[in-house]
Amino acid sequence: MLEHGGRLLRAARRYGIPASDWLDLSTGINPETWPVPDIPARAWHRLPEDDDGLAEIAADYYAAPRVLPVAGSQAAIQALPELRSRSRVGVLAPGYAEHAHAWRRAGHAVETLSADELLAQRARFDVVVLIHPNNPGGDRFEREALLALHEELQARGGWLLIDEAFMDATPERSLCGETGREGLIVLRSAGKFFGLAGARAGFVCAAPDLLAALRDRLGPWTLTGPARHVLRHALADRDWQRRMRAQLLAQGERLAALLSVHGLAPTGGSAFFQWRRDPRAAQWHEALARRAILTRLFDEPASLRFGLPGDEDEWRRLDLALAGIALNESSETQR
Amino acid sequence: MLEHGGRLLRAARRYGIPASDWLDLSTGINPETWPVPDIPARAWHRLPEDDDGLAEIAADYYAAPRVLPVAGSQAAIQALPELRSRSRVGVLAPGYAEHAHAWRRAGHAVETLSADELLAQRARFDVVVLIHPNNPGGDRFEREALLALHEELQARGGWLLIDEAFMDATPERSLCGETGREGLIVLRSAGKFFGLAGARAGFVCAAPDLLAALRDRLGPWTLTGPARHVLRHALADRDWQRRMRAQLLAQGERLAALLSVHGLAPTGGSAFFQWRRDPRAAQWHEALARRAILTRLFDEPASLRFGLPGDEDEWRRLDLALAGIALNESSETQR
Numbered sequence: 001m002l003e004h005g006g007r008l009l010r011a012a013r014r015y016g017i018p019a020s021d022w023l024d025l026s027t028g029i030n031p032e033t034w035p036v037p038d039i040p041a042r043a044w045h046r047l048p049e050d051d052d053g054l055a056e057i058a059a060d061y062y063a064a065p066r067v068l069p070v071a072g073s074q075a076a077i078q079a080l081p082e083l084r085s086r087s088r089v090g091v092l093a094p095g096y097a098e099h100a101h102a103w104r105r106a107g108h109a110v111e112t113l114s115a116d117e118l119l120a121q122r123a124r125f126d127v128v129v130l131i132h133p134n135n136p137g138g139d140r141f142e143r144e145a146l147l148a149l150h151e152e153l154q155a156r157g158g159w160l161l162i163d164e165a166f167m168d169a170t171p172e173r174s175l176c177g178e179t180g181r182e183g184l185i186v187l188r189s190a191g192k193f194f195g196l197a198g199a200r201a202g203f204v205c206a207a208p209d210l211l212a213a214l215r216d217r218l219g220p221w222t223l224t225g226p227a228r229h230v231l232r233h234a235l236a237d238r239d240w241q242r243r244m245r246a247q248l249l250a251q252g253e254r255l256a257a258l259l260s261v262h263g264l265a266p267t268g269g270s271a272f273f274q275w276r277r278d279p280r281a282a283q284w285h286e287a288l289a290r291r292a293i294l295t296r297l298f299d300e301p302a303s304l305r306f307g308l309p310g311d312e313d314e315w316r317r318l319d320l321a322l323a324g325i326a327l328n329e330s331s332e333t334q335r
Numbered sequence: 336m337l338e339h340g341g342r343l344l345r346a347a348r349r350y351g352i353p354a355s356d357w358l359d360l361s362t363g364i365n366p367e368t369w370p371v372p373d374i375p376a377r378a379w380h381r382l383p384e385d386d387d388g389l390a391e392i393a394a395d396y397y398a399a400p401r402v403l404p405v406a407g408s409q410a411a412i413q414a415l416p417e418l419r420s421r422s423r424v425g426v427l428a429p430g431y432a433e434h435a436h437a438w439r440r441a442g443h444a445v446e447t448l449s450a451d452e453l454l455a456q457r458a459r460f461d462v463v464v465l466i467h468p469n470n471p472g473g474d475r476f477e478r479e480a481l482l483a484l485h486e487e488l489q490a491r492g493g494w495l496l497i498d499e500a501f502m503d504a505t506p507e508r509s510l511c512g513e514t515g516r517e518g519l520i521v522l523r524s525a526g527k528f529f530g531l532a533g534a535r536a537g538f539v540c541a542a543p544d545l546l547a548a549l550r551d552r553l554g555p556w557t558l559t560g561p562a563r564h565v566l567r568h569a570l571a572d573r574d575w576q577r578r579m580r581a582q583l584l585a586q587g588e589r590l591a592a593l594l595s596v597h598g599l600a601p602t603g604g605s606a607f608f609q610w611r612r613d614p615r616a617a618q619w620h621e622a623l624a625r626r627a628i629l630t631r632l633f634d635e636p637a638s639l640r641f642g643l644p645g646d647e648d649e650w651r652r653l654d655l656a657l658a659g660i661a662l663n664e665s666s667e668t669q670r
Contacts, residue, residue, distance in 0.1 A: 004555060009384045024381075033380040038373075044565070045368040046359075047341035047532045071406060071535075071557075078554050098554070197382045198560025200406075219413050219433070220339060222406075224559050225533025230379070 002097050005296040005305070017292045023314050024307070026294040028135060028166060028273040030248060031310035033195035034234040043225035050220075054228050054235075061235040062188055064176040064205035068215055069231070071222040073165055073187040073202035074098060079217045080161065080185065081106035083210070087126035087158070090118050092139070094301060095131040096163060103129070115139045122149055126158040132173070133166050136275035136298065136305040138268030146175055154183035161185045165202075168193030168241075169248040169271035179205040192272055193244065194234045199227040248272065251308045258315070259306065262322035267303070277303040284325070291321040337432050340631040340640070341532070352627045358649050359642070361629040363470060363501060363608040365583060366645035368530035369569040378560035385555075389563050389570075396570040397523055399511040399540035403550055404566070406557040408500055408522040408537035409433060414552045415496065415520065416441035418545070422461035422493075425453050427474070429636065430466045431498060438464070450474045457484060461493040467508070468501050471610035471633065471640040473603030481510055489518035496520045500537075503528030503576075504583040504606035514540040527607055528579065529569045534562040583607065586643045593650070594641065597657035602638070612638040619660070626656040 005026035012019040050069075058067040070076045077096075081089075081103045091100040093112030103110045113121065115137075118128060128149060133140050150160040164186050167174050176186050186205040191197035201223060204214060223231075234240075252271035259266055259274055264284070266274040278284065281304040285297040296305040309315045340361035347354040385404075393402040405411045412431075416424075416438045426435040428447030438445045448456065450472075453463060463484060468475050485495040499521050502509050511521050521540040526532035536558060539549060558566075569575075587606035594601055594609055599619070601609040613619065616639040620632040631640040644650045 002555075004382070007384065008381070009386050027382060029380070029382070033376055036374070036376065036379050039371070039561075041368055041371065042533075044371050044533045045364070045530050046343070047339070047362060047364070047526075048535070049342065049344050051344050074554055074556060102554075191382075195380050198377075198379045200383070200556055200559045219409055219437075220337075221409060221535055224535045224562055226374075226561055227559055 002101055005307075008294060011289060011294050015289055015292070021292050023293045023309065023317055025309065025318070026296040026305075027197065027307050028270070028305070029192055029197045029307065030195040030244070030272065031308050031314075032244070032247070034230075034237065034240060036196075036230055037233065039226045039229055043229040046225060048221050048223055048225045048228050052228055052232070054223075054232050057232050057235045058203050061241075062174070062176040062203060062205055063171070064186070065180040066205070066208055066211060068204045068206075068211040069223050069228070070202050070204055070214075070218060072191065072200040073163065073189045073204075074200075075218060075222060076187055076202060076204045076214065077163070078102045079214060081108060082217060083213050084108070084127065084159070088124060089127040089129065090121065090125040091129040092118055092131055092134060094137060094298065094303075096135050096165070099129045099131070099163065103127070115141070119145070119149065122152060126153070126156065127161060128153060128158075129161045129163070131163040131165070133170070133270040134268070135166055135270070136268070136273065136296070136303065138266075138270050138275060140173070143173065143175070147178065150178075150181065150184045154181065157183070159183045159185055161187070163187045165189035165192055166270045166272050169245045169252070171245075176205045180207060182207045182210075185210065190231055190234065193248070196227075196230065196234065199230060200224075201227045201231050248308075254315075255306060255308055258319060258322070262319075264304075264322070273305050273307050275303060275305045277301050287325045288321060291324070293318060293321050337436055340642075343629060346624060346629050350624055350627070356627050358628045358644065358652055360644065360653070361631040361640075362532065362642050363605070363640070364527050364532045364642065365530040365579070365607065366643050366649075367579065367582070369565075369572065369575060371531075371565055372568065374561045374564055378564040381560060383556050383558055383560045383563050387563055387567070389558075389567050392567055392570045393538050396576075397509070397511040397538060397540055398506070399521070400515040401540070401543055401546060403539045403541075403546040404558050404563070405537050405539055405549075405553060407526065407535040408498065408524045408539075409535075410553060410557060411522050411537060411539045411549065412498070413437045414549060416443060417552060418548050419443070419462065419494070423459060424462040424464065425456065425460040426464040427453055427466055427469060429472060429633065429638075431470050431500070434464045434466070434498065438462075450476070454480070454484065457487060461488070461491065462496060463488060463493070464496045464498070466498040466500070468505075468605040469603070470501055470605070471603070471608065471631070471638065473601075473605050473610060475508070478508065478510070482513065485513075485516065485519045489516065492518070494518045494520055496522070498522045500524035501527055501605045501607050504580045504587075506580075511540045515542060517542045517545075520545065525566055525569065528583070531562075531565065531569065534565060535559075536562045536566050583643075589650075590641060590643055593654060593657070597654075599639075599657070608640050608642050610638060610640045612636050622660045623656060626659070628653060628656050
């Protein structure tokens, strides 16, 4: 198992602070959850049915020709490498580590490279995996560059796989609309934007043959009935989506500004999180944890990711904590 | 994709009868759902955490030394074959078809045999897959025979895999308590007994090394937050479980008696369903469907599975429909 954010219960035990006292900034999940309605009993009771309209509503929201609902984009990340014979795979790094892990496990020859290296050395790969915007680095790619990259890969039977888990605040940059093209696969996640990480719901946009193969690989009933019910409504709630896009873009900027004030200007980020490479990332992480603020620490490169605080109290709490740590820096690091 | 019960929306379209008008007896799911409470918002919002106590509560309910929660026993059925190098696998048939499908897909040499054949020819296999009680046939196995079979398989590095999805009404027959033994794997399902098929929750009881390998194979966050919340409470609700065991056993008998009255004496069954081999199974299925009663039709062997009606109205409706079909038998089959 790789290490991930969101391990609040473990942090609570480690630091001896009850889970309910923490401010959890360790994930890139929107702190405002789409308002989940009551779940009809039949959604719990019956086997989920894949012809309930969710795929069509998702195709509409993602503006994609065809969409396969999956149990979180994680499920697709794990299954897609098993649909190809042994390939040379270039994966963006640092990035969401499950991609490289899944391709390696399926027996492919995997290299992890920076965005610049990956694009420059594209000729060496059958499959290129990008995260856009990248997590945690926030790297962005131009539409025309991506389509050209796809064309080159596709010409030799390759794939361009783009993980757009954090794309919802900037839909104009999405390539979902282009996924009628063979070999162009885009992953989307309902967890981040809709704040529904517990629902384990994601979507794959790709050409029909590939979606059929993936569906067969994943087997029946991959999404729960309650998740399908919630998603059918959340993906159709255009008013909430419009408001949330603006709100997240503003909060991403606010977080970058707050961190900068405290000497932690972000190296990169997105509407959902900010990321800072810092040789003292581990000390910052530890000092914040002692104040019951959980961030996500990366060892390689040494860096820290901050998710968005929710309400004004949480913004204030982060502000005060960062100020306190800056003031007591020398004593903190000696503890 | 294999064919399954529970395809109510498809039947509604095919027969031009609204989904809400159907009596769905096409699955083996308890018609009485464990009463699901309100789901806390954080269960939807946060990434599920695997140290939330669910595994311990499940180990208690299943009386197993160690349990891994999975996204329905289906998830384990698909993943377990990938944890072994190419093996000779004997699978009980007719039975839940996903077992043989999954072992074949993972490249194993699979044979499907009747219970008697399977036990008699055990020496030819590395892995034996049983469904206990069997679905749809209802076959039952003696505890000592199963433990002897396991010992023989284990002596040559093999596995005995028992799918106990329909075992909850007869826990005294379960082998969960023996799964500390290497190579003995028992699958349980929360969907059938608790009537929570939409939650996609199942449990694997096995030795620690195997559970660790399976967990790694399945990846993070396989169960949803809401499902984990519901299951933590349902698996601990001993009063409901006690009442439901008695109720299901009684209803299984009642269904067998009702079918017998109408000339459809079951070939086999369990507390959750009754099954009848019948050369006219397709005609019975069709005639019931025209009356908006959905059963599960099997082609090979020609047979029909009936799940349990829920309330007295549903029992009466099935009774009347069967009586009507028997009366108009000749005209029905000509339509």
